[in-house]
C-alpha cells in the first residue's frame with residue numbers, strides 16, 4: 001500500500017493567510033488496530049518532529065514490504081497556527097496568541113455527545129459497544145461547525161484520532177529527561193511497555209484518568225468517562241492514549257531522533273501494528289508513580305534561577321534543587337532563596353539556568369512514589 005499524503009485545510013483568519021496540516025496514512029484506512037501519532041501541538045517542541053522525521057522512512061519501508069496490515073496515521077507537526085507565531089525573533093508555540101489558550105488544553109470531551117447519541121444502545125457486548133462509541137464520536141465531531149482556525153484544528157485532528165486504538169502525543173519540556181504521562185487504566189500494560197521501549201526515566205499516571213482536556217487526555221478519557229456513566233454496560237478502555245515527553249526543547253539531534261524512531265518502531269512491532277519481532281522488552285527504568293506524588297516547585301518570589309541539580313537526578317526530600325537570586329539585593333548569599341524538594345524522587349523536569357522566576361511559577365517537577373498532601377486535588381497541568 002503506498003503511503004497516502006493528506007492535508008487538512010484550516011479556515012483563513014486574515015486576508016492573504018491560510019494554513020494547513022499535513023498528515024500521512026500508512027497501511028489501510030479502516031484497518032485495525034489503528035495508531036495515531038502526532039508531534040508539536042506545542043509548536044516549539046520539536047524533538048517529536050525529529051523522531052517522526054526518522055520514523056517515517058521506516059514506516060514507508062515497512063508499508064512497501066506489506067508489513068503494515070493495519071492503519072498508522074502520522075501528523076509530523078500538527079499545529080500550523082503555533083508554527084507561525086514568530087514574535088520578535090522568538091518562536092512562541094505553547095499558547096495561541098489569539099485566544100491565549102494553551103494549545104494542549106480544551107480539546108473536546110465527546111463523552112456527553114456520545115452518551116446522548118448511543119447511551120441507550122450500550123449493552124453487554126463489548127465489541128459492539130466499541131463500534132457504536134467510535135461511530136458516535138466521529139458523528140459528533142462531524143456535526144460540529146467550528147468557525148475559527150483553532151477550533152477547526154481541534155475538530156479535524158480529533159476526527160483522525162478519536163477512533164484509534166493507540167494515540168501517542170509527542171511533546172518535550174524545557175529541560176527534562178524522557179518521561180511519559182498516562183492514565184492509571186493503562187499503566188500496568190500498554191504504558192509500561194511504551195515507557196520500557198522508549199527508555200523513559202519516569203512514568204506518571206493520572207488516577208483514574210486526566211481531568212484536564214489535553215489531547216491525549218480526551219482521546220483516552222472518552223472510554224473511561226463512558227464506562228463510569230454506564231456501569232452496567234461492557235465498555236473497555238479501547239484507546240491507549242498517552243503524552244510522551246521527549247526530553248528538552250533543545251534535545252534535537254539526529255542521534256536522539258534516530259534512537260527514538262527505532263524505539264517507537266519496536267513498540268509498534270511489539271503491539272502487533274507492524275509485522276516483525278520486537279525482541280525482549282527492555283527493563284523499565286523506574287516504576288510508574290502517581291500524579292498525586294508529583295512535587296511541583298513553585299517559585300516563592302521573583303528573581304532569576306540557578307539550579308544545583310541536573311534533570312534526571314534522583315533527589316531526596318529536603319534537597320536544594322535550585323535558588324532564586326534577587327538581582328537587586330547586594331548581600332551576596334543572603335540574596336538567594338533556596339527551593340527544596342518535598343519528596344524523594346526523580347527530578348524529571350526543570351527550567352534553565354538564568355530563567356526568570358516570578359511568584360507561583362513552576363520551577364521544577366519531581367516524580368515521587370508517595371501521594372503528597374499538598375498536591376491532592378491539584379492539576380499537574382497548571383502551565
Ligand SMILES: [Zn+2]
Pocket residue numbers: 042045104171172
Ligand atoms: Zn508540550
